[in-house]
Amino acid sequence: xxxxxxxxxxxxxxxxxxxGWLPLLILFFAQAAAAQxxxxxxxxxxxxxxxxxxxxxxxxxLPQQEGFxxxxxxxxxxxxxxFGVFEERHYKELPIRVVRVNSIQEIVSKxxxxxxxxxxxxxxxxxxxxxxxxxxxxxxxxxxxxxIELHLVERKVRFKIRHQKAKQAxxxxxxxxxQLGLQE
Numbered sequence: 429x430x431x432x433x434x435x436x437x438x439x440x441x442x443x444x445x446x447x448g449w450l451p452l453l454i455l456f457f458a459q460a461a462a463a464q465x466x467x468x469x470x471x472x473x474x475x476x477x478x479x480x481x482x483x484x485x486x487x488x489x490l491p492q493q494e495g496f497x498x499x500x501x502x503x504x505x506x507x508x509x510x511f512g513v514f515e516e517r518h519y520k521e522l523p524i525r526v527v528r529v530n531s532i533q534e535i536v537s538k539x540x541x542x543x544x545x546x547x548x549x550x551x552x553x554x555x556x557x558x559x560x561x562x563x564x565x566x567x568x569x570x571x572x573x574x575x576i577e578l579h580l581v582e583r584k585v586r587f588k589i590r591h592q593k594a595k596q597a598x599x600x601x602x603x604x605x606x607q608l609g610l611q612e
Contacts, residue, residue, distance in 0.1 A: 469510045471585045472578050476542060476566055479576065480519045482605035485541055486598045489562035490522065497522040500529045500540035502551065506568070511544070532557050542566060548574055562598045575599070576609070586610065 476499065490497070497519035505511060505528065514524045519541070529535050532554050535543060542564045548555055548571035555573035558565060567574035570588075575597065577588040589609040594601045 468580055469506065469508070470513075471580075472568070473510050473513060475578065475585050475587065476544065477514060477517060479542075479564065479566070479605065482602040483564060483594075484600040484602075485564075486562050489539065489541065489598070490520075495522060496525040498525055498527050498538050498540050499542045499544065500527045500535060500538060502543055502545040503528070503530055504546065506546045535563060536561065539563075544568070545571075545574065559593070559596055560598075564594070564597070564599055 480497075499511065499514050501511060511526050514526050517524045527538055527540065529538065529540060529543070534540075535558065540563050543558070544566050545551065545555065546568045548565075548567045548569055552571060552573050555565060555571065559573075564576065565574045566576045566578060568578055570577050572590075575590050575593045579586045579588070587609045589601060589606060591601060591606060
């Protein structure tokens, strides 16, 4: 009888692990992954804000007296609200606001100065329509339609700048930023 109970013991232990500890382990690793995602977007938000120190928009693209410098999020905010930190910042004298947009018409009417696109592959045709607009398109994934692509490499943000696309959009990118980024 004793031999029978010891053979059931590993099964009981396994059952306890699967019903009690496994959900806790899954929750722990899910929270760790979410924290890593939040850290990634906090870094990317900081980079996007710092781009404003090295890029000049044409004067016709900026409000003359009252208004906002707009950072627009294309269709969704994958950061979980981290881009809200922009609202405490300024571009020159203009307060920055964060706006979610779903169409090219909204981008033009807001107007958007920076457009963050989490997945440009879904909207390449719409992004092509912005080629001549003074909008800095920043993408989270590679796309020939974006002016700047952000990449996370070994927990460091790297970026690629398409200088010709910036010129086409009438944006002036300072040499210091061009030297730091990968160029196409």
